[in-house]
Amino acid sequence: MKVLVTGGTGFIGRYAVASLLERGHQVTLLVRPGSAAQPPDGVATLPCDLQNPPDLQPLAGHDALLHLAWPDLDNYRALRHLSETLGEHCRFLELVVRAGVPRLLVAGTCFEYGLQNGPLTEECPTAPILPYPQAKDTLRRFLQALQREIPFRLTWTRLFYMHGAGQNPRSLIAQLDRAIDAGAENFAMSGGEQLRDYSPVGDIAERLVRLLERRDFDGIVNVCSGTPISVRRLVEEHIARRGASIRLELGRYPYPEWEPMAFWGDAGKLKQLTA
Incomplete structure (x- = not known):
């Protein structure tokens, strides 16, 4: 597949890009203009500011977008998640779909479930209490509404805890x-x-790639150990x-x-x- 990746130089992104390459996919990173990040060999880059995205027509012809980018992950309470970032990502992902990219895999969070205890299935209602998961949950709802206007496949992944270099x-x-x-x-x-539910970050990244390869799937998936x-x-x-x-x-x-x-x-x- 020809795969676009946002957040490809971040914690999860670096492992996901490595897994994509290992499994034979062609990868293009969307990076902020002027970014000093060095992509791995064999990975193309395309300048793209999510706050003010340019003409995204060059994205046409790609098979999927793996969307991992999100700022301020060191502060889940920051109101900016709702007041700024949510709108930016809604607009960006709509442009990506309108440019003709047929499949999105978007990183959500286990905190969308709120204060529910016990084993959490994808059918559990969402009840986020902090701005970060509230923004993520709203983004999911927006994308599901967009699907009723523009046909595309959406894999929404709720990531649980992870650790690693x-x-x-x-x-x-x-x-x-x-x-x-x-x-x-x-x-x-x-x-x-x-x-809690912890996994090595490399395991999480590989599971994201395997889900991206499921061209027939559309829906919500917990990405976790289950233990x-x-x-x-x-x-x-x-x-x-x-x-x-x-x-x-x-x-x-x-x-x-x-x-x-x-x-x-x-x-x-x-x-x-x-x-």
């Missing part, structure tokens, strides 16, 4: 790695009893893999009020589609 430095495992590398004796965290793990166990296992002796200072920080204590994705549909 290049992740946000404020994320849990990244902070733990810095503490270990600095020789810290203690690592302060919450009580760690939350149940809950406590945050404490996740941290302890990572410390063991690192061979470190850092001690956990449990209960130092409160549990986030915007996350349920126990939730994970149902991976049944994902496994069926990517088998």
Whole structure:
């Protein structure tokens, strides 16, 4: 396939681009004008400012868009997700569809489910409570409405937690790695009893590519492991893999009020589609 990618130099994007190339696809990255990011060998680039997109007719002839770009992911509470970014991405994706790209795979978030506990299926109602997932959920609804006007296939992926090289430095495992590398004796965290759904970022990226290859699919998919793990166990296992002796200072920080204590994705549909 000839695949366009936004966010291709970001955390997930770098792994997704590598997987696309490995599986024989032709990749073009849409990058901000003047970006210093260096794409991998064999990857073309096309300047494109999502805030003020140019004529997108050069996108015609591509088979799909993998849309991973989204700013301010270090602050889910930022009102800009709703006041600015949502509108920009609605306009951009509509232009892409009108340019003739027949398939979109868009990265959503597990936080679209809000404060629901337990295993979450794609049929669960959405109830986001923060601006970032509210914007994502609204973008999905917009694209589904656009499908009634312009025929195209939409794969909406709800991404659960992931970890790996290049992740946000404020994320849990990244902070733990810095503490270990600095020789810290203690690592302060919450009580760690939350149940979450974690996957290596490379696994998430490969699943996104496999979903993109399903030309017949249209709908919502949880991209997750399907297996809950406590945050404490996740941290302890990572410390063991690192061979470190850092001690956990449990209960130092409160549990986030915007996350349920126990939730994970149902991976049944994902496994069926990517088998």
